[in-house]
Amino acid sequence: MRAARITGLRQTDLAEVPVPAPAPGTVLVRTRQVGICGTDLEILHGTSAFLQDGRTTFPHVFGHEWYGEVAAYADDPPEGAPAVGSPVVGRTMVPCVRCAACHAGRPQRCAALRETGLYGLQGAAADYVRVPTHALTPLPAGLPEGTGALIEPAVSVVEAYSRAGLAFDDRVAVIGTGTMGLLAVQFAHHYAAAVDAVGIDPAGLDLALGCGADAAHHADEVPEGAYSLIVEASGAASAFTAALRMARRGGRVALVGVAREPVSFVPGELSLQGVDVLGIQHGVSHYDRTVALFERGVLEAGPLVAEVVAAESADAVRHAFALLERGRSGPPKVLLDFGGPLVTRS
Template sequence: MTLPTTTGWPTGTMRAAAVAAPHVSKILDLPIPAPAPGEVLVQPLRVGLCGTDLELLHGTASYVRDGRAPYPLVFGHEWVGRVVAVAPDAERGTGARLRAGDRVVGHTMISCGDCRACHRGRRNECAALREVGLYGQQGAAAQYLRMPARALSVVPEDVQDAEAMLVEPAVTVLEGLERVRCAPGDRVLVIGTGTIGLLAVQLTARMAGAVDVVGVEDNGLATARRMGARHAFLPGEAPAGHYDVVVEASGAAPAFHDALRCTGVGGRIAAVGVATEPVDGVHIGELVLRGVTVHGIRHGLDQYDRVLKLFQDKALTAEGMIADVLPLERVSDAFALLQDAGRTAPKVALDPSAP
């Protein structure tokens, strides 16, 4: 039996973008990760930045505060890349034969395979997770990234890099819509017009038919309308008690009140946005008497292949989603654009393969 070899596994140093201290991003020279059993080396082609990366930058992320993510931290958890080298046994246990040249997306959560949750098939709830670009595993904002082969999904040829880069946020959206059992005939409200909100609008416009949107930014509301939202509302303006499914994708603490107010009897709320402050004044009795269910959506670890298929089938699009793609060296410009409320689209990306 011939095993694949580590031929072609580069050595030396690489450029990586890191948060070096609170509010400071920087380019570092780091050693290229060495071959390891079951792992492959990937060259990231596009790395999407999101609110979580901003929290890493500002030092407000829970991973930073509880010491799991020490600086310097090479971030980047939403990415597409190309396999450049494969360690000898990296083909086992993945179901996919990975070869140099394959385009792949990486799973953010790397489950341990050995805890109670993993043994019960609930990898999403693993007790010993590592998360790429967050804690326990270098992120993709670098010239190279070493990943376990089992945590990669191969990107079909007809899915563009810009689309593949959006797979990571989209898996959480799909997980949320499954948890709330979104179905044809449901009246859906999406709160938030960032990446998650707009992906939710795209999917629910197909899955349910009738979707409205709540947002605070003109560009985002206009994009949501183009993607199929029937009505666009400012916070507090959507009709009370009207919706079967509400997706809270803004992460703003007061938005949860709006979600609750708009949900009808027997309705379901998918809380996807991560509110960093407590939501005061929530009446649990209101949830009880109206039979409303709230689901906290952690991630969609088992949805990557399905989301790739949705992009392949054109049920999801990257059009209107990406404000700009910048080379790694312009990481601080990328973060500045990500915080500019007037940007034309929610997602800002880095291209670590650009010269």
């Protein structure tokens, strides 16, 4: 089968590899589309924590934002499992479902956690991917093409608003106009009193307005103390301190972006202002709800997709990553499409 791989620093290919062998409790899924995101770029550039701590090595089959159709179960599927041929979205985080953290309802903290396409499990950027049966969520018929690849990033947006307790009277600011930020704008457009987008990219701010933002502000021109909830989705360290300035008394700051640089701030201000800061890890428990949000049109994939690249050659894989590296003047998401003819070798 075809498998798109990161083979070294700034190196990719499209190789022929064996179809994953059946294993008890697993299901083989025929991949349709895979999203490429900043986490994949970190692996390509060698800056990923997964590479640095040895959880990931080259060659690496990437792909953690994906959907496809059930191809075959390794054993008898559990009652209610998606039928062979039915569309499914795969979960990135695959917890053990047995440890104390899993039983406590915090699978993100699972002691034996694996993540499809990041570490521990082959990614979905291939004709087939094998995952545990419990790591699939059914997709309804009729969803627009590409929707399944946006569900994985969207679950963390749902987690952010769930933990922050989004209310209809909230005035929300979303920092960042990438995939996560635009999804956060779409969500708040339906469930908050107002939502403003904050960023540095004019094209991204225009997209945010199209996704339902009431106003769009350059990062240097944001009103301070004006928002009851700020979703930080840019991953810029400076955005964290900006979010604290933007929060009104008693406000909340949900950190979806992953900033890796240190910042300076006065911790006592959090106490004096009564501001809650929430670290958002991943919304692994929200796949069903997120699928329903796309089905109802609260969330939409179409405005976020810049290009769909057919996974036909090594050059196509390189092109997909080059699009992401180049920066943007429009929608943020690049998809690799594996829906064409199968390429297999017996």
